[in-house]
Amino acid sequence: MTTPCLIALPLVDLLRGPDGPRDRQLLMGEGVTVQSIADEWAEVTAIRDGYSGFVPDSALTEGTVTHRVSARATHLYPAPDFKTRERFSLSHGARLQVLSQQGRFAETPQGYVPHAHLSSLDVLDTDPVTVAETLLGTPYLWGGNSSFGIDCSGLVQAGCLACGIACPGDSGPQERSLGAPLSESAPLQRGDLLFWRGHVAWVSDPATLLHANAHHMAVAYEPIADAIARITAQRGGPVTSRKRLKGLS
Incomplete structure (x- = not known):
C-alpha cells in the first residue's frame, strides 16, 4: 500500500538508493507516493513523472498545494x-x-x-520555451531540476510541466514519448525538440537551440549548426530525432 505525501524541503535529491547517487531532484510541494520507510529513508515515486528513488523520511510531509x-x-x-x-x-x-x-x-x-x-496551479503557461528561458544562465547540474542547477532533461521537463504537458524525467523516455517525429527536410520552429544520444535541446528559433549543457556548464543559447558540429566532434553522435509537441504551432 502506498501513501501520498508532499516534499517538505525547498529541494531534495532523489537518490538511486539510501545515500546513493542522485538521479533527479524534487521541489518543495511536489507530490510523491511512499512505498516504504526504513532506517530514516523513504522509497518514493514522483507523481509528476513516475520516477522512483529514495529521500530522507524527514523530507516528507502532508498537506495541500494551490x-x-x-x-x-x-x-x-x-x-x-x-x-x-x-x-x-x-x-x-x-x-x-x-x-x-x-x-x-x-x-x-x-x-x-x-x-x-x-x-x-490551474493557470498554465502556453510556451514551454518561454518557461525554459526563465532559467537562462542556470548552472548545469547532472540530475538537476531547479533554478539552482539543472540538466538538459530537467529543462525540458520544466517547460512541459508548466504548460500542462506530461513529461518523463530523462531524455531517453522524453524522446520516445514527446511529440511527433519531424522529417529531416521539415523546417524547425520554436518549441521543437532535438535529441541526441543522452541529450535534448529546445529549438528557440529555426537557427538557435536553448539547452542545459556541460559545454557551457549552464542553460545557454547555441546556434543549431554549431551544436550539431560540436556534439559530433565530441563523439556524441548525430541528432537521433526531431520532434514537435502537439498543440504547438
Whole structure:
C-alpha cells in the first residue's frame, strides 16, 4: 500500500538508493507516493513523472498545494516584509498552499512569498520555451531540476510541466514519448525538440537551440549548426530525432 505525501524541503535529491547517487531532484510541494520507510529513508515515486528513488523520511510531509513558483526563484519570509531576513529560497516549479494575501505577499504555512512570483496551479503557461528561458544562465547540474542547477532533461521537463504537458524525467523516455517525429527536410520552429544520444535541446528559433549543457556548464543559447558540429566532434553522435509537441504551432 502506498501513501501520498508532499516534499517538505525547498529541494531534495532523489537518490538511486539510501545515500546513493542522485538521479533527479524534487521541489518543495511536489507530490510523491511512499512505498516504504526504513532506517530514516523513504522509497518514493514522483507523481509528476513516475520516477522512483529514495529521500530522507524527514523530507516528507502532508498537506495541500494551490500555487507554484512561476518566477525563476523566490524567497520565503517569516513576515510579509521584504526587509526581514528570508527563511529560505525556492526554485521555479516549487509548490505551496496559499492561505491568504497580505498586501504584496501570499501567506503560506511556511511563511510569506511575493504574490507576483506565484501562479495558481490551474493557470498554465502556453510556451514551454518561454518557461525554459526563465532559467537562462542556470548552472548545469547532472540530475538537476531547479533554478539552482539543472540538466538538459530537467529543462525540458520544466517547460512541459508548466504548460500542462506530461513529461518523463530523462531524455531517453522524453524522446520516445514527446511529440511527433519531424522529417529531416521539415523546417524547425520554436518549441521543437532535438535529441541526441543522452541529450535534448529546445529549438528557440529555426537557427538557435536553448539547452542545459556541460559545454557551457549552464542553460545557454547555441546556434543549431554549431551544436550539431560540436556534439559530433565530441563523439556524441548525430541528432537521433526531431520532434514537435502537439498543440504547438
